[in-house]
Amino acid sequence: MRSGFFLFSVILLLITNLHGQDGVIPVFDARSQFMGGTGVAATGLDALWTNPAGFGALRKGEVGAGAGAEQRWGISELTVANAGVTYGTGFGGFGVQLASFGFDGYRENRLGLSYGRQITEQLSIGADFHGFTTSTEGYASSFNVTFGLGARLQVIKDLAVGARIFSPFRSERLPDEYLPQILAIGATYTPTDQLTFNLEAHQDTDHPVRFRAGLEYLPAEQIRIRLGVATEASELSFGVGYVVGPGIELNIGSVYHEVLGLRPGFGMRWLGQ
Secondary structure (H helix, E strand, C coil), X not given: CXXXXXXXXXXXXXXXXXXXXXXXXXXXXXXXXXXXXCCCCCCHHHHCCCCHHHHHHCCCCXXXXXXXEEECCCCHHHEEEEEEXXXXXCCEEEEEEEEEEEECCEEEEEEEEEEEEEXXXXXXXEEEEXXXXXXXXXXXXXXXXXXXXXXXXXXXXXEXXXXXXXXXXXXXXXXXXXXXXXXXXXXXXXXXXXXXXXXXXXXXXXCCCEEEEXXXXXXXXXXXXXXXXXXXXXXXXXXXEEEEECCEEEEXXXXXXXXXXXXXXXXXXEECC
16 A cells, blocks of 8 residues: 555656646657657648647648657656647648546546648748646546647748747646746758758746757668757657658657656657648
8 A cells, every 4th residue: 555655656746747848748749759859840740749830831631640659767657648630721731639648546638729821931820729637536637728829930941940839828737736838949950851950949937948959860761760859857869760651650769868767659650642
């Protein structure tokens, strides 16, 4: 009984640290996760968890889907699972996100709906709306809603910049605990079809600025190698993607936290026409 209570207490302590930055249930798809949690200037499916403005680049009828899971620091109770789809229409692109985190004693679920639209040939904007449920054993469940805004600018052919704000108004999630308020800005540089560089800054109102950087290299048509780094606290990430069929990509990798250790994860992506 005592050991179970101790484990429960340790897990809840870790949970409080998880929400310090990048939103409630910090979620990225496998590509972004293994590129240091970057992607604020991404487009299409790559923008699913990072910036709704990226949906403005979706062509009419273009569809994508992704799913993944991550086990944090070897504790099964700290597993995050996520899934989402994107779809392009003649008047913009839409995205739907689902994520779940926790265990029987503590569970969080997240549902999001995003929309992005091209304003000019270079500029797109977007908005997303999110609902969060939190249930803790022995306590009442809570439900919260928030929204975000984003913009993306294609500066030149090889360089794009993006910005996103998550939960711009302070909202109480639990007594004396608030939804994170985050501003993220960054750039994506693609000097060749085989190389992509991301550099970003994420500012939570309650924490220091967190810098993130990521690299993606395609040594062969079917292989993607991804590296990333983040500060505050320091994290290193590495992942490999392999295209197994038309539009189908499998990803595996891990993030190393300087204090808490490894967070292995995997994901699958599908890009339709």
